[in-house]
Amino acid sequence: MFYQPKVQTVGSISDFLARDDMRVIKSAVKKFNKKAEAKGLKATLTSLATGATAISISNKMFTSTAYAEGPVEYVKGAAKEKIVEAFMPLVDMIQALSYPIALVMLTGGALMFMINQKDRGMTLIQNASIGYILVQLMPLLMQLLVGIGNTVAMAAPFTLLI
Incomplete structure (x- = not known):
């Protein structure tokens, strides 16, 4: 056999079954913010009145200006x-x-x-x-x-x- 699949353990079955989707989304947004900070981008979560969650991405370079x-x-x-x-x-x-x-x-x-x-x-x-x-x-x-x-x-x- 030339190909062996890579096995990666990410947690137990109870962790997988008990995970909260919002927690996963929040961690994904935090990871995005860490990577995108160098580009001047920032993502935020917004809960809508319909119960849905929207992710907005804003450009911090246009909002931060220096005044002389x-x-x-x-x-x-x-x-x-x-x-x-x-x-x-x-x-x-x-x-x-x-x-x-x-x-x-x-x-x-x-x-x-x-x-x-x-x-x-x-x-x-x-x-x-x-x-x-x-x-x-x-x-x-x-x-x-x-x-x-x-x-x-x-x-x-x-x-x-x-």
């Missing part, structure tokens, strides 16, 4: 970063829930179309499609608005009080 203007600007930036990081699980949950809601609305629109209410059906399908796309683009749109706000704030540092 002074301590006040640094505190403002650090506070903004903390608030954005605090709301990311909520944004992830909304994005995860948008798919089943859009699916129900698209199905309802198709049923309306089938029962000869074409105007209401097409309106429902259009609204569901546009709403789903906007929800998925919400983080990108917020980054764009923050960038525009920072540009306007840098361009007009002085305000006139009348």
Whole structure:
């Protein structure tokens, strides 16, 4: 025999039968975070209202910035970063829930179309499609608005009080 299978002992049968799936997922996320820390990535677990668990991966390089203007600007930036990081699980949950809601609305629109209410059906399908796309683009749109706000704030540092 030229090939011998590799045998690896990972635990007892009672450990295998008593294992908790969430514990396995949490350990996998910890392993991922250890490996991905050098790349600036971080994974977090979010429990959704439906009982499902979502894993979100964020890029820490975009959220950590250095401010050279002074301590006040640094505190403002650090506070903004903390608030954005605090709301990311909520944004992830909304994005995860948008798919089943859009699916129900698209199905309802198709049923309306089938029962000869074409105007209401097409309106429902259009609204569901546009709403789903906007929800998925919400983080990108917020980054764009923050960038525009920072540009306007840098361009007009002085305000006139009348």
